[in-house]
Amino acid sequence: MSDSQLMQGFPPSLENQVTTENWRTAPYSSWAFRNIRQLLPTAPIHTTRDHEWILPREPQNLTELSFQDIQGKETSLGDFLIDNDVDGFIVLRSGTVVFEYYDHGLLPESPHILFSVSKSMTAILCGVLVDRGFIDPDALIMEYVPEVENSAYEKATVRHLLDMTVGISFDEDYDNETGDFARYRMATGWIPLTEPDAPDNLRSFLPTLKQEGDHGKSFHYVSPNSDLLGWVLERSTGRSFSELFSQLIWQPMGAEYDAYINIDRLGAPRSAGGICVTLRDFGRFGQMCLNAGLANGRSIVPNWWIRDMRQNGDQNAWDAGNFAEFMPNWRYRSKWYISSTGVYAGLGVFGQFLYIDPAADVVIARFSSRPKALDPTDKDSSFLAYEAICQSVNH
Numbered sequence: 001m002s003d004s005q006l007m008q009g010f011p012p013s014l015e016n017q018v019t020t021e022n023w024r025t026a027p028y029s030s031w032a033f034r035n036i037r038q039l040l041p042t043a044p045i046h047t048t049r050d051h052e053w054i055l056p057r058e059p060q061n062l063t064e065l066s067f068q069d070i071q072g073k074e075t076s077l078g079d080f081l082i083d084n085d086v087d088g089f090i091v092l093r094s095g096t097v098v099f100e101y102y103d104h105g106l107l108p109e110s111p112h113i114l115f116s117v118s119k120s121m122t123a124i125l126c127g128v129l130v131d132r133g134f135i136d137p138d139a140l141i142m143e144y145v146p147e148v149e150n151s152a153y154e155k156a157t158v159r160h161l162l163d164m165t166v167g168i169s170f171d172e173d174y175d176n177e178t179g180d181f182a183r184y185r186m187a188t189g190w191i192p193l194t195e196p197d198a199p200d201n202l203r204s205f206l207p208t209l210k211q212e213g214d215h216g217k218s219f220h221y222v223s224p225n226s227d228l229l230g231w232v233l234e235r236s237t238g239r240s241f242s243e244l245f246s247q248l249i250w251q252p253m254g255a256e257y258d259a260y261i262n263i264d265r266l267g268a269p270r271s272a273g274g275i276c277v278t279l280r281d282f283g284r285f286g287q288m289c290l291n292a293g294l295a296n297g298r299s300i301v302p303n304w305w306i307r308d309m310r311q312n313g314d315q316n317a318w319d320a321g322n323f324a325e326f327m328p329n330w331r332y333r334s335k336w337y338i339s340s341t342g343v344y345a346g347l348g349v350f351g352q353f354l355y356i357d358p359a360a361d362v363v364i365a366r367f368s369s370r371p372k373a374l375d376p377t378d379k380d381s382s383f384l385a386y387e388a389i390c391q392s393v394n395h
Helices: 077-083 117-131 158-163 179-188 202-208 223-237 241-253 279-290 303-311 315-319 382-393
Strands: 042-045 066-068 074-076 086-093 096-102 259-262 275-277 330-333 336-339 344-348 352-357 362-368
Touching (some): 077 086, 086 382, 096 279, 117 158, 117 223, 117 241, 158 223, 179 202, 179 223, 241 279, 275 279, 303 336, 352 382, 362 382
Antiparallel strands (some): 042 259, 066 074, 086 096, 086 362, 330 336, 336 344, 344 352
């Protein structure tokens, strides 16, 4: 079936229906990832029409740009975009849009799910609240969310959440249909509830997780940590995540379009993976981070928070963790991946990317609907493509 047939007709034919059972599998995902609000509950992240951040444009044809892929074979950016099921791709050089690409039905006004780049965005919002005195990163999570008593999080700090160094028994196996990860998906509403006794909402699920090992010792990627961070943000301010993100980030940044965030059935934000934004606004957010928190002539995010994120991160914890094999010489700080070369990135399953290279003054934002959530055996050429782009636009 083609992407264009999905959800067409009144009603769509059975084979073209996108449902909560199939929405994360190809080919249904290409429609689902840009239509989350038609599948799952969401809360709006409003922008304002008062001061849109206008991005200058100096288009370059980068589709013919050639580079060597991870196998050492010559390829082009155009082929890379097709081979990686890219839905949208934008490149900014010094705050100017130099390349923009759409496929699989995505339009400039279509919000697309970010999956785990949502974590990176949530941590930027956290930095604003830390700067304003609402949150102490070194405080125990219990101070904000006492419900996590007797769980893995009882003696963990907000910093442990931010840096993914909570000692916790949780296996983030995207192919596992049983166990804690399946129960997590049921609690979020991302898959139907098949265990009658399983928690049916996030805030009931998070306190069920148990500790394993010491906090602060090793990087352990656990998405529920970031959903709990969203709970901390709400509890510390008494305001919903969507309201906070709208008023503290999206509106002052000058976003062009409203965004939204997936929520569970009781309104808990999917701050680990449920933010949906348009491609240009994704690029704007990355440019704000590159500008040390400045956007559209305003200081939105404290520059010290961006600086801390870029300069810190426990190398020993990373090296002891479960991603070091695939990303050697990287670090992790405040839900961003930090490279030894100064590049930093937000990554999401199925090929979502926000790549920032301060030395090249380049931001690359990407939406994809790749068939697999995460495939360590797939030698991804993304970073090689991005390096080639940075070199090309700087000559």
